[in-house]
Amino acid sequence: MTGPLLPALPSLALRSGGVLLSLYAVLVAFFAALSFFFKVDIGYAFLGAALGIVFNFLLGPTLMDWSLGWMHRFRWIGHQELPGDLKPFLERLCLDERIPMPRCGIIEDGSPNAFTYGHTPGNARLVLTRGLIDLLDEEELKAVVAHEVGHITHWDMAFMTLAALVPAVLYVIYRVCMRVSRRGSSSRGKGGNPLPLIGLV
Secondary structure, three states: OOOOOOOOOOOHHHHHHHHHHHHHHHHHHHHHHHHHHOOOOHHHHHHHHHHHHHHHHHHHHHHHHHHHHHHOOEEEEOHHHOOOOHHHHHHHHHHHHOOOOOEEEEEOOOOOOEEEEOOOHHHOEEEEEHHHHHHOOHHHHHHHHHHHHHHHHOOHHHHHHHHHHHHHHHHHHHHHHHHHHHHOHHHHHOOOOOHHHHHHO
């Protein structure tokens, strides 16, 4: 088994924040280039943003699987490797919620963290860090796992994709308002033009 191609960064928070910041920086830079340098119509820019969000939803879990293995000391584990009696607890919880058991993994890092990702409850992943397992007692760990299963049960992964359309729509409104206000700048003498203010808000 080969190790990661690049050495892992020292902090889990730094790694996670860096990945998130990089993804948003690339997205912002891409659409800024389309809008300002190539003069792409705002409708196409919005369509591109929506397609980008759908693309991220479809490929996000696969990319996350890859990034975990590349950026962290990460491994998938069988349910029998879960600490304490977490395996029967997770089985009962998933049975009660009528969802499949999530695929489980551990990040060998001292920072306490837990998260889930995937498309639907049918292919959800549950990831725990070694720091969380070592820090919490059995009941506390069960509470954290139950919280993460709640994200899976309520389809939070899909809802977050829908939520991501909100800032995209707001950006479209801003761009349209600012563009129309520039075209109709001559009307400002007749009581002013509220579109720039609407766009900024």
